[in-house]
Amino acid sequence: MSDKTLSRRKFLGTATTAAGAAAAGSLAAPAVLAQSPITLKMQSSWPSSDIFQDMAAQYVERVDVMSGGRLKIDLLPAGAVVGAFQVQDACHDGVIDAAHTVPVYWYGKNKAASLFGTGPVFGADANQMIAWMYHGGGDEFYRELVQDVLGLNVVGFFAFGMPAQPLGWFKQPIENADQIQGLKYRTVGLAADLFQAMGASVAQLPGGEIVPAMERGVIDAFEFNNPTSDMRFGSQDVAKNYMLSSYHQASESFEFIFNRDRFESLDPDLQAILKYGVEAVHLANFALAMDQYSKDLEALQTEHGVSVQRTPEDVLQVQLEAWDQILPDLMEDEFFAKVVDSQKQWCERVVFYTLMNSPDYKLAYQHYFPDKINF
Helix, strand or coil, X not given: CHHHHHHHHHHHHHHHHHHHHHHHHHHHHHHHHXXXXXXXXXXXXXXXXXXXXXXXXXXXXXXXXHCCCCEEEEEECCCCCCCHHHHHHHHHHCCCCEEEECHHHHCCCXXXXXXXXXXXXXXXXXXXXXXXXXXXXXXXXXXXXXXXXXXXXXXXXXXXXXXXXCCEEECCCCCCHHHHCCCEEECCCHHHHHHHHCCCEEECCCHHHHHHHHHHCCCCEECCCCHXXXXXXXXXXXXXXXXXXXXXXXXXXXXXEEEHHHHHHCCHHHHHHHHHHHHHHHHHHHHHHXXXXXXXXXXXXXXXXXXXXXXXXXXXXXXXXXXXXXXXXXXXXXXXXXXXXXXXXXHHHHHHHHHHHCCCHHHHHHHHCCCCCCC
């Protein structure tokens, strides 16, 4: 009798559980099926052919996979909705939901914007300055500038510490700083102030307008960012001297910005995916850059007859002196000054560790490839 009672109870319990599961399944399934993916419209500041658009697509792919398809990003190139330099305003206004850009493109609103990627070089590279964003207070300075100082309805995150940008493309190789005098030169951000202090006449142009401007004689020389972007723009068709290494933009990174209301309307897990997806794509972008930039630098030399040279050290020294020249006036702005002070404190500690710790990679390279470099 006892065994029969236990058996009956076990059967009823099992049946109840199964029925409950079936009921839950029948209720939950339609809700899941009915939930359409959330789509965010993101415009970049890059032409569709640029490797930077490929890097933005790496982010889109990761967000899609990490969200299980719940969150989609419709990635558009520069000009699809607004111009390359207008994506921040479009995010603020809600014309687009997100943008893939760089802060230097909106430094006209506040020159401190250029400190988040294209400011003075105190010895740190771009990855060390991204570390400042995460652990040195940079993210809070960025939030203060964007939301409190400028009153913009956006949030932003940073990824991909870019290799130092080349000095640029020239009709004649740059052998000394005197050759910068009077040169009509394209750059952006505080680098414009820097080259003006060096005697250049500066034009600030989006990437897609650079080569046409060179062809028309609007500019004599230019920089954009890297061998791959430069080659895809057709830089090698308008100049044959490519000068690598410079202090004008030696620590830039991508800025991923979102309309704040749209971002905060998402479920917390989707907000986290957008935020930490930026960290994930940091490595993906860097790995792609190392592979593609090196291949295209080689192609520029071997297939397009480009003379690739390092910028002379005396030109780099003049750049540092030019930074020293333009900083005092800029530091009169209280916000600008406190960001620079924070960066200098960070660099003094972090770069000291890095320089003390890093072996001489050039020595190792020359040991195995003795005829490759001559500097």
